[in-house]
Amino acid sequence: MTAFIDRLADATARQASMLCVGLDPEPARFPGAWKGDAARIYDFCAAIVDATHDLVCAFKPQIAYFAAHRAEDQLERLVAHVRRVAPGVPVILDAKRGDIGSTAEQYAREAFERYDADAVTLSPYMGVDSIEPYLRWDGRGLILLCRTSNPGGSDLQNQLLDGGERLYERVARLAAGPWNRDRRLGLVVGATFPEEIARVRAIAPTVPLLIPGVGAQGGDAAATVRAGWRPDGPIIVNSSRAVLYASGGEDFAAAARRVAEATRELLQRERGS
Numbered sequence: 187m188t189a190f191i192d193r194l195a196d197a198t199a200r201q202a203s204m205l206c207v208g209l210d211p212e213p214a215r216f217p218g219a220w221k222g223d224a225a226r227i228y229d230f231c232a233a234i235v236d237a238t239h240d241l242v243c244a245f246k247p248q249i250a251y252f253a254a255h256r257a258e259d260q261l262e263r264l265v266a267h268v269r270r271v272a273p274g275v276p277v278i279l280d281a282k283r284g285d286i287g288s289t290a291e292q293y294a295r296e297a298f299e300r301y302d303a304d305a306v307t308l309s310p311y312m313g314v315d316s317i318e319p320y321l322r323w324d325g326r327g328l329i330l331l332c333r334t335s336n337p338g339g340s341d342l343q344n345q346l347l348d349g350g351e352r353l354y355e356r357v358a359r360l361a362a363g364p365w366n367r368d369r370r371l372g373l374v375v376g377a378t379f380p381e382e383i384a385r386v387r388a389i390a391p392t393v394p395l396l397i398p399g400v401g402a403q404g405g406d407a408a409a410t411v412r413a414g415w416r417p418d419g420p421i422i423v424n425s426s427r428a429v430l431y432a433s434g435g436e437d438f439a440a441a442a443r444r445v446a447e448a449t450r451e452l453l454q455r456e457r458g459s
């Protein structure tokens with residue numbers, strides 16, 4: 187299998203996009219007759235995929251939004267749908283897993299076999315043996331939480347370690363160096379913290395950065411590109427709710443496309459400047 191980082195680079199170049207649309211379906215926010223109907227999760231997400239797949243470098247389904255509604259089968263169908271309509275667009279399964287090796291083997295199987303994801307988000311805090319099982323899956327990407335977008339992310343990730351390095355900086359250094367076999371690792375850094383994005387980019391110049399937090403969380407998309415993008419250092423800027431719920435009406439898919447298009451343009455413009 188081609189490496190995730192190469193598939194991502196292809197999609198970014200072909201679609202001229204650093205935008206990732208996050209698939210976080212909330213039935214309570216579905217339009218019209220679909221409102222509150224968890225059986226429509228696939229239909230809702232497939233409509234978003236159909237409306238945006240030529241504008242994105244990746245899709246990122248968040249597993250909890252499916253599992254909470256016993257809709258894992260709909261997630262499987264959704265990934266198959268992405269494969270059909272947008273075969274070159276990578277799917278990042280946002281699962282934030284982290285466990286001992288034997289359990290991690292099961293999580294890896296879930297992400298890469300059951301859901302056929304190109305990459306998965308992981309917590310790095312159980313150490314290198316907790317991510318090794320995922321590395322056995324040829325070509326798949328592992329994206330480690332580094333400096334998350336939420337306010338409480340500072341509680342632990344900003345702690346100073348012996349030697350003067352912050353915890354998130356240590357994660358970035360490990361992901362750029364000793365842990366990064368075959369360029370398989372990426373890092374999550376929140377759009378809400380552009381200074382930390384720049385710091386992570388300095389430590390890990392070529393590691394792909396998944397950057398959530400633009401749109402609903404108020405992160406600065408332009409500052410994100412300035413801090414994180416390099417010609418040889420890809421960024422994947424995720425927006426979920428701002429795209430999915432751009433309109434609560436029957437025109438939700440067209441409205442999602444408009445927001446995705448505007449966000450893509452904004453990101454591309456900043457890259458050129």
Ligand SMILES: O=C(O)c1cc(=O)[nH]c(=O)n1[C@@H]1O[C@H](COP(=O)(O)O)[C@@H](O)[C@H]1O
Binds near residue numbers: 376
């Ligand atoms: O790993 C993630 O994707 C993630 C990390 C992080 O630091 N912050 C963060 O918001 N996310 C996810 O990114 C998405 C953000 O959604 P919106 O705020 O609606 O764009 C959600 O699926 C979150 O679970």
